[in-house]
Amino acid sequence: MSDLLALLSYPFVIRALVAGSLISICASVLGVILVLKHYSLIGHGLSEIGFASLSVASALNVPAVLISTPAVIIASFVIMFVSQKFKTAGDIAIAIASSAALALGISISSLTGGTSSTGAYLFGSVLAVSDGDLIFSVILSVVVLTIFIIFYNRLFLITYNENYARSLGINTTFYQLIISVLTALVVVSGMRITGTLLISGVIILPAVTAKNFASRFKTLVIMAGAVSFVAFIAGLVISFVFNIPAGAGVILSNSAILIFVKIFARLKNKK
Amino acid sequence: MTDIKLNLENAVIKYEDTIVINDLSLQVHGGEMAFITGANGSGKSTLMRGIAGLLPLSAGRLTRSAKMSYVPQIEEADRDFPACVREIVLTGTQRKKKFFYTRCDYELANKIMKELFIYELANREIKNLSGGQLRRVFLARALCGEPDLLLLDEPCAGLDVESHKILFRILENELANGCAVIMVTHDDSDIEGIKDSHVIKISDGRIKI
Ligand SMILES: Nc1ncnc2c1ncn2[C@@H]1O[C@H](COP(=O)(O)OP(=O)(O)OP(=O)(O)O)[C@@H](O)[C@H]1O
Numbered sequence: 106m107s108d109l110l111a112l113l114s115y116p117f118v119i120r121a122l123v124a125g126s127l128i129s130i131c132a133s134v135l136g137v138i139l140v141l142k143h144y145s146l147i148g149h150g151l152s153e154i155g156f157a158s159l160s161v162a163s164a165l166n167v168p169a170v171l172i173s174t175p176a177v178i179i180a181s182f183v184i185m186f187v188s189q190k191f192k193t194a195g196d197i198a199i200a201i202a203s204s205a206a207l208a209l210g211i212s213i214s215s216l217t218g219g220t221s222s223t224g225a226y227l228f229g230s231v232l233a234v235s236d237g238d239l240i241f242s243v244i245l246s247v248v249v250l251t252i253f254i255i256f257y258n259r260l261f262l263i264t265y266n267e268n269y270a271r272s273l274g275i276n277t278t279f280y281q282l283i284i285s286v287l288t289a290l291v292v293v294s295g296m297r298i299t300g301t302l303l304i305s306g307v308i309i310l311p312a313v314t315a316k317n318f319a320s321r322f323k324t325l326v327i328m329a330g331a332v333s334f335v336a337f338i339a340g341l342v343i344s345f346v347f348n349i350p351a352g353a354g355v356i357l358s359n360s361a362i363l364i365f366v367k368i369f370a371r372l373k374n375k376k
Numbered sequence: 377m378t379d380i381k382l383n384l385e386n387a388v389i390k391y392e393d394t395i396v397i398n399d400l401s402l403q404v405h406g407g408e409m410a411f412i413t414g415a416n417g418s419g420k421s422t423l424m425r426g427i428a429g430l431l432p433l434s435a436g437r438l439t440r441s442a443k444m445s446y447v448p449q450i451e452e453a454d455r456d457f458p459a460c461v462r463e464i465v466l467t468g469t470q471r472k473k474k475f476f477y478t479r480c481d482y483e484l485a486n487k488i489m490k491e492l493f494i495y496e497l498a499n500r501e502i503k504n505l506s507g508g509q510l511r512r513v514f515l516a517r518a519l520c521g522e523p524d525l526l527l528l529d530e531p532c533a534g535l536d537v538e539s540h541k542i543l544f545r546i547l548e549n550e551l552a553n554g555c556a557v558i559m560v561t562h563d564d565s566d567i568e569g570i571k572d573s574h575v576i577k578i579s580d581g582r583i584k585i
């Protein structure tokens with residue numbers, strides 16, 4: 106325990122703690138919309154594309170954010186658009202795009218001899234959180250929070266029934282664009298910490314967990330954020346104690362919470 | 377008459393390559409009731425979706441009132457959505473260019489829920505409603521938009537006798553207030569229920585006289 110507290114004296118731990126919690130909360134809040142709209146696979150697809158873009162960036166020797174941010178934003182919008190237009194084709198599109206992107210990323214980084222950085226991208230690292238990342242995560246969470254407060258009723262309606270929203274004359278494409286951009290930013294910033302392989306879990310798991318005990322959209326959003334925060338802190342502790350990558354610790358704690366909630370819900374229903 | 381709520385000229389609507397509505401024209405004024413009938417698969421719902429702006433016209437022109445409310449034949453949204461009846465009904469007011477519900481919106485929603493006898497269900501989750509209760513929720517949502525053009529695609533399917541009567545009373549009221557109503561129905565007694573209504577029979581993508 107005192108070992109853990111001692112860790113708090115390291116600035117990189119504090120940075121990881123703050124940036125990671127904020128990004129986890131943003132991820133899960135957006136995850137509520139993605140899960141309810143059956144876009145659960147999007148995070149997965151985007152992170153593979155993010156991985157490919159990181160490899161490209163390091164091969165070209167340019168800052169990663171310059172390439173991965175626009176690439177993932179565009180991919181995010183295209184995937185959501187395709188999923189909505191051609192219901193089932195969406196799944197297939199994501200599966201194809203993500204495996205192709207992963208293969209491309211691996212090829213590029215092995216050609217350029219950057220296999221060590223490949224590992225860092227795939228598994229993430231808390232050491233990777235810079236001051237810039239920290240500031241970015243604060244800005245991102247303020248933006249996400251503000252958008253959720255101002256556009257709450259619109260997001261509610263569009264998540265529930267996009268066609269009805271359109272029949273009321275609401276510009277649904279605009280909101281879809283907002284959700285795509287935010288999801289992309291969460292993926293790009295989150296994958297540095299949890300790794301590209303695991304960021305989609307951080308987006309989806311808390312929403313799925315909260316869906317078991319929230320009966321309103323609003324409570325679902327708040328609960329998902331809370332679950333995600335707790336799971337992130339717990340996951341970080343697990344990762345320090347067992348000396349495993351942070352992303353793995355976070356997903357393990359998220360999964361444990363989900364299993365616990367499922368069992369609890371089952372027992373409660375039996376009574 | 378200048379009070380045209382819907383003007384559809386030579387509309388063509390198709391899915392991929394199949395033309396469903398072919399060169400159809402239709403005009404509806406405020407206070408008018410138009411019933412749309414026709415066999416299953418004749419294109420009634422397609423026409424309604426086109427008027428609602430959910431399907432593009434491949435040819436022709438559509439001008440209509442911006443204050444339109446649409447009740448689809450089948451709500452394509454997931455029932456397993458975490459929301460209560462009041463929240464769904466309130467979404468009908470979102471046409472106005474504002475982001476938050478006002479006190480007026482809440483009062484309007486309450487009034488309409490009372491009229492349709494779903495006020496007792498206001499805080500119930502939508503996933504626990506019966507089919508007929510849910511239909512009344514969607515009618516209430518449409519009325520909450522204070523439309524002057526109301527599109528109803530088989531709104532009576534699944535309604536009990538009492539709800540059916542209530543719906544027609546509400547419709548008469550809306551018509552008297554200058555709202556135009558277009559309703560898809562298979563039931564002749566619906567048509568007899570409103571006097572001076574137009575009946576439009578669709579067949580082969582056109583209006584059969
Ligand atoms: N989404 C779709 N994609 C392709 N074809 C469709 C689609 N929806 C309907 N159709 C076809 O268009 C035609 C008209 O369908 P529509 O739903 O408008 O009929 P309808 O008159 O409303 O029938 P019902 O009385 O059964 O409600 C049908 O032949 C149908 O097969």
Ligand SMILES: [Mg+2]
Nearest residue numbers: 420421422449
């Ligand atoms: Mg139909």
